Amino acid sequence: xxxxxxxxxxxxxxxxxxxxxxxxxxxxxxxxxxxxxxxxxxxxxxxxxxxxxxxxxxxxxxxxxxxxxxxxxxxxxxxxxxxxxxxxxxxxxxxxxxxx
Amino acid sequence: xxxxxxxxxxxxxxxxxxxxxxxxxxxxxxxxxxxxxxxxxxxxxxxxxxxxxxxxxxxxxxxxxxxxxxxxxxxxxxxxxxxxxxxxxxxxxxxxxxxxxxxxxxxxxxxxxxxxxxxxxxxxxxxxxxxxxxxxxxxxxxxxxxxxxxxxxxxxxxxxxxxxxxxxxxxxxxxxxxxxxxxxxxxxxxxxxxxxxxxxxxxxxxxxxxxxxxxxxxxxxxxxxxxxxxxxxxxxxxxxxxxxxxxxxxxxxxxxxxxxxxxxxxxxxxxxxxxxxxxxxxxxxxxxxxxxxxxxxxxxxxxxxxxxxxxxxxxxxxxxxxxxxxxxxxxxxxxxxxxxxxxxxxxxxxxxxxxxxxxxxxxxxxxxxxxxxxxxxxxxxxxxxxxxxxxxxxxxxxxxxxxxxxxxxxxxxxxxxxxxxxxxxxxxxxxxxxxxxxxxxxxxxxxxxxxxxxxxxxxxxxxxxxxxxxxxxxxxxxxxxxxxxxxxxxxxxxxxxxxxxxxxxxxxxxxxxxxxxxxxxxxxxxxxxxxxxxxxxxxxxxxxxxxxxxxxxxxxxxxxxxxxxxxxxxxxxxxxxxxxxxxxxxxxxxxxxxxxxxxxxxxxxxxxxxxxxxxxxxxxxxxxxxxxxxxxxxxxxxxxxxxxxxxxxxxxxxxxxxxxxxxxxxxxxxxxxxxxxxxxxxxxxxxxxxxxxxxxxxxxxxxxxx
Numbered sequence: 001x002x003x004x005x006x007x008x009x010x011x012x013x014x015x016x017x018x019x020x021x022x023x024x025x026x027x028x029x030x031x032x033x034x035x036x037x038x039x040x041x042x043x044x045x046x047x048x049x050x051x052x053x054x055x056x057x058x059x060x061x062x063x064x065x066x067x068x069x070x071x072x073x074x075x076x077x078x079x080x081x082x083x084x085x086x087x088x089x090x091x092x093x094x095x096x097x098x099x100x
Numbered sequence: 101x102x103x104x105x106x107x108x109x110x111x112x113x114x115x116x117x118x119x120x121x122x123x124x125x126x127x128x129x130x131x132x133x134x135x136x137x138x139x140x141x142x143x144x145x146x147x148x149x150x151x152x153x154x155x156x157x158x159x160x161x162x163x164x165x166x167x168x169x170x171x172x173x174x175x176x177x178x179x180x181x182x183x184x185x186x187x188x189x190x191x192x193x194x195x196x197x198x199x200x201x202x203x204x205x206x207x208x209x210x211x212x213x214x215x216x217x218x219x220x221x222x223x224x225x226x227x228x229x230x231x232x233x234x235x236x237x238x239x240x241x242x243x244x245x246x247x248x249x250x251x252x253x254x255x256x257x258x259x260x261x262x263x264x265x266x267x268x269x270x271x272x273x274x275x276x277x278x279x280x281x282x283x284x285x286x287x288x289x290x291x292x293x294x295x296x297x298x299x300x301x302x303x304x305x306x307x308x309x310x311x312x313x314x315x316x317x318x319x320x321x322x323x324x325x326x327x328x329x330x331x332x333x334x335x336x337x338x339x340x341x342x343x344x345x346x347x348x349x350x351x352x353x354x355x356x357x358x359x360x361x362x363x364x365x366x367x368x369x370x371x372x373x374x375x376x377x378x379x380x381x382x383x384x385x386x387x388x389x390x391x392x393x394x395x396x397x398x399x400x401x402x403x404x405x406x407x408x409x410x411x412x413x414x415x416x417x418x419x420x421x422x423x424x425x426x427x428x429x430x431x432x433x434x435x436x437x438x439x440x441x442x443x444x445x446x447x448x449x450x451x452x453x454x455x456x457x458x459x460x461x462x463x464x465x466x467x468x469x470x471x472x473x474x475x476x477x478x479x480x481x482x483x484x485x486x487x488x489x490x491x492x493x494x495x496x497x498x499x500x501x502x503x504x505x506x507x508x509x510x511x512x513x514x515x516x517x518x519x520x521x522x523x524x525x526x527x528x529x530x531x532x533x534x535x536x537x538x539x540x541x542x543x544x545x546x547x548x549x550x551x552x553x554x555x556x557x558x559x560x561x562x563x564x565x566x567x568x569x570x571x572x573x574x575x576x577x578x579x580x581x582x583x584x585x586x587x588x589x590x591x592x593x594x595x596x597x598x599x600x601x602x603x604x605x606x607x608x609x610x611x612x613x614x615x616x617x618x619x620x621x622x623x624x625x626x627x628x629x630x631x632x633x634x635x636x637x638x639x640x641x642x643x644x645x646x647x648x649x650x651x652x653x654x655x656x657x658x659x660x661x662x663x664x665x666x667x668x669x670x671x672x673x674x675x676x677x678x679x680x681x682x683x684x685x686x687x688x689x690x691x692x693x694x695x696x697x698x699x700x701x702x703x704x705x706x707x708x709x710x711x712x713x714x715x716x717x718x719x720x721x722x723x724x725x726x727x728x729x730x731x732x733x734x735x736x737x738x739x740x741x742x743x744x745x746x747x748x749x750x751x752x753x754x755x756x757x758x759x760x761x762x763x764x765x766x767x768x769x770x771x772x773x774x775x776x777x778x779x780x781x782x783x784x785x786x787x788x789x790x791x792x793x794x795x796x797x798x799x800x801x802x803x804x805x806x
Contacts, residue, residue, distance in 0.1 A: 012281025
């Protein structure tokens with residue numbers, strides 16, 4: 001299958017999420033995850049999709065806990081796009097995995 | 101599920117279960133048949149196996165050749181097939197120049213920027229000719245590039261992307277396009293592997309309503325390539341809005357230049373297309389999926405162009421008067437074959453869209469289709485599912501009419517297929533559900549749209565001149581209609597097949613041909629079936645259902661666990677540098693997982709790290725995946741190309757022979773690991789029983805899939 005575009009789209013979304021990171025640690029962590037996504041087999045993408053969702057949700061909570069609504073909105077928007085993508089790409093199951 | 105030997109073998113063939121039942125046929129509408137490029141079933145006779153390889157002359161004759169070929173297929177150095185040997189042509193000439201007498205003022209591309217209030221831009225064939233020539237002059241005269249050099253292009257979906265590709269093709273420069281959404285590091289890896297001296301990029305682009313800063317990726321890419329010993333001397337930067345630099349990153353003096361500042365010197369310049377041998381490389385397209393050296397699929401000029409022109413005409417049913425929209429990214433093989441080279445070879449008018457499908461709302465694609473009169477639409481199941489999820493009724497609001505629709509990239513479920521057919525296609529369009537791969541150049545499985553009925557969930561039979569078969573692990577054919585899955589294999593070469601992995605010919609043979617090769621000395625193509633790495637099953641009518649990638653799977657108590665997933669989970673532990681998952685015979689669960697891990701410099705093996713690895717696997721995959729043992733070893737047995745030899749490790753874990761280790765780059769490590777693991781297993785009372793013949797075969801075969 002010519003499914004490498006799934007790798008690319010997940011990478012692009014992680015890039016968008018990385019641009020909302022407010023600390024060097026978060027940015028480095030997301031860069032590392034993105035790098036892993038770009039080098040794994042498309043067959044391994046479900047695992048990385050779940051990790052990406054976990055990271056996105058963690059960042060949303062982090063900005064919310066600081067009361068930083070501007071950052072929260074940015075992250076929540078990327079998080080929603082990420083969730084829609086990984087569900088529609090069948091990388092995670094909407095019923096069981098997408099709520100991680 | 102019983103842990104019999106038979107069931108194990110069956111799982112290793114079938115890897116992924118079919119999740120939907122066989123569907124009935126859906127027939128193409130008469131209106132489509134009446135206008136189709138192919139409506140005479142005689143074509144199947146023209147492409148039957150007895151007429152191979154000469155049947156592909158029909159595709160090659162769609163092109164304009166500087167010199168006709170002497171040999172259609174040269175098999176003297178298998179599996180490095182050479183098509184149309186002796187022939188000469190230029191891909192850019194075939195896609196641009198030759199259309200000028202008749203289609204000078206016809207739109208080649210209609211480019212739609214993502215901001216909806218921005219103007220749509222039409223690039224006619226005449227304008228394409230002018231702009232391609234000017235860029236070719238820049239590449240040759242300003243950058244000093246020549247035939248055979250490589251150029252990496254990291255750009256978004258803007259007209260300057262195909263213009264740059266065609267300028268390369270005009271000069272016989274091999275382009276390597278990297279998907280614009282990829283990181284700078286991924287681009288840098290590809291610059292390094294291809295040995296590109298020039299990187300062509302863009303400052304910014306729109307995505308999902310934001311203007312994204314793209315230029316910093318170029319800086320990172322050049323750095324990454326330099327660390328690998330390859331110096332990109334020049335970075336040419338297109339500006340999304342000419343004259344206005346919108347990146348936050350400064351240009352690097354002596355290295356970076358704006359294309360719109362360089363181009364005026366070459367205004368109106370005409371560069372003669374270089375007449376290339378048919379087998380000269382046209383481009384590299386990298387696939388992901390490896391932490392070792394990336395795989396650059398090298399595609400040829402004559403064979404590739406003939407194949408994509410032929411499949412565009414017959415399967416996409418493109419006529420010069422159509423408005424065709426392939427909603428993919430040119431950074432992937434679909435974009436190369438079915439946005440750039442195939443449609444342009446047929447003088448098509450193509451829509452190009454810059455942004456995401458759902459911006460600013462999921463009605464956007466259908467507004468574009470209505471406004472531009474699109475009548476052929478082509479996209480991936482993920483996009484279709486997304487558009488259905490976010491706007492299930494949107495297509496009904498717009499007055500467009502598709503005659504033909506394509507799906508590409510993944511299997512499409514019947515219910516999604518039906519929405520595509522009924523709602524997007526309004527029940528009027530024929531659908532071709534295509535199966536192929538980056539390595540293949542063009543479609544391999546599809547129905548012929550006017551002649552063969554559609555079947556939701558099935559891609560159809562092999563396309564013209566392609567003779568697929570499902571084989572089991574032992575190389576035996578899985579009969580059509582048996583309901584059993586196996587490996588999708590193509591018995592014959594075809595003109596669109598990639599020529600090699602750039603700079604890694606041994607890896608090319610190992611991955612795609614070694615598995616089913618009958619005789620390494622044979623020069624008969626029949627002995628060199630192509631292993632696709634996709635699993636599939638074939639119905640009695642010859643239609644294929646593609647199931648997914650055939651990766652190594654470990655069956656633990658009926659749960660099929662992908663080795664790559666297990667290894668990826670282990671790699672989330674900070675200290676782990678490399679990981680390999682192998683099966684070990686387990687009396688209770690049939691098979692259990694053992695993980696081998698090597699650590700990053702500065703870390704020492706400890707029980708704590710072993711526990712962290714087990715915990716990471718349990719957390720990310722599930723309790724069933726918890727490894728029976730984690731072995732922290734000083735290094736992994738690897739081939740010279742860096743591939744971990746799981747077969748060797750599986751042998752050690754099961755107290756069987758590790759097999760041939762002469763091809764390893766570090767054979768000495770096998771003995772070290774063997775002693776470490778055996779001693780520990782003896783001490784723990786975990787010595788496995790003697791394996792049956794079938795179990796031995798299974799362990800020996802483990803890790804054959806790359």
